[in-house]
Amino acid sequence: MNPETAWIQKEIVLTPKPRGFHLITGEVLSALPELADFQVGIAHFFIQHTSASLAINENVEPEVRADLESHFDRLVPEGAAYYTHTYEGPDDMPAHIKAVLIGASLSIPITRGRLNLGTWQGIYLCEHRRRGGARRLVVTLHGQRTKNGGKE
Amino acid sequence: MNPETAWIQKEIVLTPKPRGFHLITGEVLSALPELADFQVGIAHFFIQHTSASLAINENVEPEVRADLESHFDRLVPEGAAYYTHTYEGPDDMPAHIKAVLIGASLSIPITRGRLNLGTWQGIYLCEHRRRGGARRLVVTLHGQRTKNGGKE
Amino acid sequence: MNPETAWIQKEIVLTPKPRGFHLITGEVLSALPELADFQVGIAHFFIQHTSASLAINENVEPEVRADLESHFDRLVPEGAAYYTHTYEGPDDMPAHIKAVLIGASLSIPITRGRLNLGTWQGIYLCEHRRRGGARRLVVTLHGQRTKNGGKE
Numbered sequence: 001m002n003p004e005t006a007w008i009q010k011e012i013v014l015t016p017k018p019r020g021f022h023l024i025t026g027e028v029l030s031a032l033p034e035l036a037d038f039q040v041g042i043a044h045f046f047i048q049h050t051s052a053s054l055a056i057n058e059n060v061e062p063e064v065r066a067d068l069e070s071h072f073d074r075l076v077p078e079g080a081a082y083y084t085h086t087y088e089g090p091d092d093m094p095a096h097i098k099a100v101l102i103g104a105s106l107s108i109p110i111t112r113g114r115l116n117l118g119t120w121q122g123i124y125l126c127e128h129r130r131r132g133g134a135r136r137l138v139v140t141l142h143g144q145r146t147k148n149g150g151k152e
Numbered sequence: 153m154n155p156e157t158a159w160i161q162k163e164i165v166l167t168p169k170p171r172g173f174h175l176i177t178g179e180v181l182s183a184l185p186e187l188a189d190f191q192v193g194i195a196h197f198f199i200q201h202t203s204a205s206l207a208i209n210e211n212v213e214p215e216v217r218a219d220l221e222s223h224f225d226r227l228v229p230e231g232a233a234y235y236t237h238t239y240e241g242p243d244d245m246p247a248h249i250k251a252v253l254i255g256a257s258l259s260i261p262i263t264r265g266r267l268n269l270g271t272w273q274g275i276y277l278c279e280h281r282r283r284g285g286a287r288r289l290v291v292t293l294h295g296q297r298t299k300n301g302g303k304e
Numbered sequence: 305m306n307p308e309t310a311w312i313q314k315e316i317v318l319t320p321k322p323r324g325f326h327l328i329t330g331e332v333l334s335a336l337p338e339l340a341d342f343q344v345g346i347a348h349f350f351i352q353h354t355s356a357s358l359a360i361n362e363n364v365e366p367e368v369r370a371d372l373e374s375h376f377d378r379l380v381p382e383g384a385a386y387y388t389h390t391y392e393g394p395d396d397m398p399a400h401i402k403a404v405l406i407g408a409s410l411s412i413p414i415t416r417g418r419l420n421l422g423t424w425q426g427i428y429l430c431e432h433r434r435r436g437g438a439r440r441l442v443v444t445l446h447g448q449r450t451k452n453g454g455k456e
Contacts, residue, residue: 004156004157004309005309005311005446007157007192007295007296009261040311040313041311042348042444042446044194044259046259046261047270048268048269048273049272049273050208050209050273055404055407056354056403056407057354057400057403057404058354058400063388064397064400066388066389067387067388067397067400068400068401068404070386070387071380071384071401074386075227076223080223082219082222082226083219083222084219085213085215085216085218085219093216096220097220097223099208099209100207100209100220100278101254102404102405103207103208103255104208104273105208105258105259106409107259107350107411108350108409109350109442109444111442116350116352116442118352118353118354118440120353120354121354121408124404126404136270138261138268140192140193140261142157142295142446143311143446144311156308156309157308157309159309159344159345159447159448196346196411196413198411198412198420200421200422200423200425201424201425202361202362202422202424202425228375232375234371234374234375234378235371235374236370237365237367237368237370237371245368245371248361248362248372249372249375251361252361252372252406253405253406255359255360255407256360256425257410257411257412259411288422290413290415292346294309294446
């Protein structure tokens with residue numbers, strides 16, 4: 001017989017960050033001590049905003065995050081002549097477009113009490129506004145808690 | 153002891169829509185009365201097509217959706233000289249590229265019987281073809297149904 | 305009473321592939337005989353790398369995959385003047401950007417023992433490096449194994 005699936009859901013409020021790509025693996029993990037109880041499962045992260053997004057990428061070199069910001073700024077420029085939604089500021093419509101391109105959620109496997117990320121992978125908050133404020137995540141952990149995990 | 157995880161899976165066929173970004177939160181929710189029974193869980197939406205996609209973004213201003221369409225049309229233009237897959241029409245290859253950029257699925261947390269979207273978030277059908285027809289979604293709800301939800 | 309949720313998690317190591325978009329549905333399915341036991345569920349695929357990604361798109365025409373490669377190569381060019389992370393080669397920083405645009409994971413519904421993909425959908429490995437080597441996926445299957453599946 002399989003063990004039951006446990007569910008944990010909580011909100012995490014991130015500290016405010018300037019526009020750019022920010023590594024938040026540590027900030028997120030420190031808010032999720034419950035992870036250690038799961039032998040196998042999925043951790044789901046959902047950002048409740050339309051002008052910021054979540055991504056997974058390189059967790060060491062700050063140049064990678066700076067170049068991501070430079071590139072997205074060119075891919076989705078401020079002040080394009082065809083924007084009609086302009087009254088919330090020049091960084092607003094580009095922020096919505098970047099959020100659609102990158103996405104609002106992440107799903108990461110849990111294995112033996114840890115996020116099963118690759119060696120070079122970290123979690124990014126992609127902040128697309130100049131003053132986005134404190135961003136809110138809904139985190140949902142679900143999986144098996146027993147020692148024999150998904151193996152049968 | 154935890155309550156069991158319940159699973160509900162169903163197909164939703166959306167009404168046909170013209171090319172563009174369309175808010176479908178209401179259309180989708182009206183097909184999912186079962187959501188109300190879940191205290192905590194994940195709602196997973198999967199579009200079974202390669203030339204349309206699903207996204208989450210701003211749920212009030214129609215200008216945001218119009219500007220998204222304008223921008224994606226420039227990011228992935230029709231008639232690029234390097235396209236070789238052209239015999240299904242000028243909007244076909246750009247549609248495949250946009251679908252890869254935006255993605256075929258969404259996962260949204262369920263909390264106390266509702267999708268736990270942020271105040272300004274809605275679900276978009278991103279229709280990349282001029283005549284895409286009725287798009288089909290596979291929706292999978294899974295989570296706990298009891299009153300004490302994910303709290304322990 | 306509902307049947308329990310079963311969890312299976314395993315690693316798949318893909319054969320090395322050259323830069324480009326590759327259809328891997330067959331390679332992945334042949335490594336997942338356990339799928340047949342699930343009546344309803346979700347199959348989650350996670351790539352443990354920051355310079356390759358996973359996508360779902362057209363599963364027949366090789367021209368679609370070639371045009372995707374051509375387009376992404378223009379959308380995220382090598383040798384942009386503003387890249388500062390350049391010492392790992394000209395294809396490295398573009399690879400990170402493409403990986404953020406496309407994403408590291410896929411979630412696909414399972415229905416009666418099979419991935420419930422649309423007729424024209426297949427799973428892509430998007431290899432963004434010239435010599436990316438053997439890419440590793442963590443696959444997590446979860447769902448109900450009994451015959452009556454998600455229907456109650």
